Amino acid sequence: MNKILIVDDEPNICNGCKLILIEEGYDVDTAMNGSEALEKLFEQNYDLVLLDIRLPDISGIDILKQINEKRLDCFVIIMTGHGTVENAVDAMKNGAFDYITKPFDDKEIIKATAKALENRTLARENKMLKKQLYDRFSFDNIVGENHQIKEIFDKIQRVAALDSTVLLDGESGTGKELFANAIHAHSKRAGNRFLAMDCNTFSPALMENELFGHVKGAFTGADKTRPGIFEIASEGTLFLDEIANMDMNIQSKLLRVLENGEFKAIGSGKVQKTRARIIVATNMDLKKRVAEKKFRQDLFYRLNVFPIYIPPLRARKDDIPKLAYHFLKRFSRETGKQISGFSDDALEMMVNFEWPGNVRQLKNVVERLVIMSDTHQLSRGFLSDHLEIKRKGGVPDIQTPKTLDELKAAKKKFLTVYFGKIEAAFLSQAISRADGNITLAAKNAGMQRSNFSAMMKKHGIVADKSSD
Structure with a gap:
C-alpha cells in the first residue's frame, strides 16, 4: 500500500485530502506545519508528499530542499494558491514532480496522486534494473586479477562516463561483449538499452535493415515500417561485434552516423538522428584490413578513439x-x-x-x-x-585391447582423439582459407553452414570470426 503525507496548515485541506485518498486505498498521514512534516519524513518512509508551499514555520521550498539533500525516496506534489504559481514552478525546478492549484476538486487530487505514484513506481523499477545491471557487470563479477585485466578495469572506469566510441580488440572467446556490457553498466546510459549485433551473422542487405530499419513499401514484403537498432538504441549503447566483417557500403553509412549521428531508413528520404553510444569489437587486425582495402581508413580512425585490448587466456x-x-x-x-x-x-x-x-x-x-x-x-x-592434449607423434595413447568390448572402446577412443584432430584441422584450415568467414568456409568445404557450425561446436573450435 502506498503511503502518503499531506502537509498543509489548513485543517480542512488536510482532512479533506486524507478522506479522499483513504477511500482510494492509500495509507495517509497529515502534518500541520513544516517541523512536524520533517519529523515524520525523517522517521518514516513515504511514497508521496502533498506539500503546501506556504507554511507558518518553514516554507515548502525549504522542505523540498531537505528532501533532496537527505535523498529521501519520495515524490513531491506542491499545493499552491493562484498567487504563488510562480513559486510552484520554481519548486518543480528543485525536484518537485508536479503542482496543483487551490482550490482543487476530488478528481484533480486523485488524478495527480495516481500519476505521481505511477511515475515513482517506474523510477524505482528503472533504478532497480540499473542496479541489477551494474551488479551483474561490476568488476567483482568479471573474474581476473592479472595486471592486464586490472588495466582494462581502469580504462573502463575512465571511458564509461563519456560517450566516446570504444574499440575492443581481442581473440574470439576473450569476453569482449562482457566488457562492452561493463562499459554500459558503468555509464550514465545504464538505465537505457544495451543492444548487441554480430556483423558476421547477416548479409549486407539484412545488416543494413537491422541497423537502419525500413519504411513501409521499401521493398517486397515490407508491409509496415520497422525501426532499426540505431533508432531503438538511441539513448542507450549499441555494441557492434566483428566489425571487420562489415560490408564496405554499410561502412560508409556507419561513418556518417559516427560523424553526425544521422542515418536514413531503407526506402526513406528522411534523415533521422540517433544518440546511441557505439562500442565495436574485432578479432582481426583492422590496420591490416585497411591496407588490404577491405576496411575504410576513415572509419578505422573514427572507431579507434579509445582502443582496449583484451588479452587471450594463455x-x-x-x-x-x-x-x-x-x-x-x-x-x-x-x-x-x-x-x-x-x-x-x-x-x-x-x-x-x-x-x-x-x-x-x-x-x-x-x-x-x-x-x-x-x-x-x-x-x-x-x-x-x-x-585435445598433444602426444608424441600425434598418436593417442591407447593400450592393446584384450577383449572385443575393449577393442570397440579403443576404436571409439581412436576415432574421437586421433581422427578428431584431423577433423578439427580440416575445420581450422577451411576457416583460415575463407579469411574467417564461416559461411564461405562451409561453402568451400562443400558443407551446409549448419553442419559446419555443428562440427565446430563438437570440437570446441572458435573461429577468428565467430561471435563472442
Whole structure:
C-alpha cells in the first residue's frame, strides 16, 4: 500500500485530502506545519508528499530542499494558491514532480496522486534494473586479477562516463561483449538499452535493415515500417561485434552516423538522428584490413578513439584457476552437484593448456566436466578426455585391447582423439582459407553452414570470426 503525507496548515485541506485518498486505498498521514512534516519524513518512509508551499514555520521550498539533500525516496506534489504559481514552478525546478492549484476538486487530487505514484513506481523499477545491471557487470563479477585485466578495469572506469566510441580488440572467446556490457553498466546510459549485433551473422542487405530499419513499401514484403537498432538504441549503447566483417557500403553509412549521428531508413528520404553510444569489437587486425582495402581508413580512425585490448587466456595463465573454480561453482550449483574442486595435476594441466578458444572454451569444458562427472573431485585423467592434449607423434595413447568390448572402446577412443584432430584441422584450415568467414568456409568445404557450425561446436573450435 502506498503511503502518503499531506502537509498543509489548513485543517480542512488536510482532512479533506486524507478522506479522499483513504477511500482510494492509500495509507495517509497529515502534518500541520513544516517541523512536524520533517519529523515524520525523517522517521518514516513515504511514497508521496502533498506539500503546501506556504507554511507558518518553514516554507515548502525549504522542505523540498531537505528532501533532496537527505535523498529521501519520495515524490513531491506542491499545493499552491493562484498567487504563488510562480513559486510552484520554481519548486518543480528543485525536484518537485508536479503542482496543483487551490482550490482543487476530488478528481484533480486523485488524478495527480495516481500519476505521481505511477511515475515513482517506474523510477524505482528503472533504478532497480540499473542496479541489477551494474551488479551483474561490476568488476567483482568479471573474474581476473592479472595486471592486464586490472588495466582494462581502469580504462573502463575512465571511458564509461563519456560517450566516446570504444574499440575492443581481442581473440574470439576473450569476453569482449562482457566488457562492452561493463562499459554500459558503468555509464550514465545504464538505465537505457544495451543492444548487441554480430556483423558476421547477416548479409549486407539484412545488416543494413537491422541497423537502419525500413519504411513501409521499401521493398517486397515490407508491409509496415520497422525501426532499426540505431533508432531503438538511441539513448542507450549499441555494441557492434566483428566489425571487420562489415560490408564496405554499410561502412560508409556507419561513418556518417559516427560523424553526425544521422542515418536514413531503407526506402526513406528522411534523415533521422540517433544518440546511441557505439562500442565495436574485432578479432582481426583492422590496420591490416585497411591496407588490404577491405576496411575504410576513415572509419578505422573514427572507431579507434579509445582502443582496449583484451588479452587471450594463455597470456594470463594466473587467472585460469580462478576462472575454472568460478565456472565449477556456477555449474555445480545449476546441476545440483557437490563437486569440491580439481586435483592438483588436473589444475596444472588446465594452466598449461593453450586454450585456443579462450575463456569461452574453458567455460564450455568445465560445464561439460560437471555434467559428466559422478565424483566429488575432477581428476587429470577425467580432464584429459575432454581436452585435445598433444602426444608424441600425434598418436593417442591407447593400450592393446584384450577383449572385443575393449577393442570397440579403443576404436571409439581412436576415432574421437586421433581422427578428431584431423577433423578439427580440416575445420581450422577451411576457416583460415575463407579469411574467417564461416559461411564461405562451409561453402568451400562443400558443407551446409549448419553442419559446419555443428562440427565446430563438437570440437570446441572458435573461429577468428565467430561471435563472442
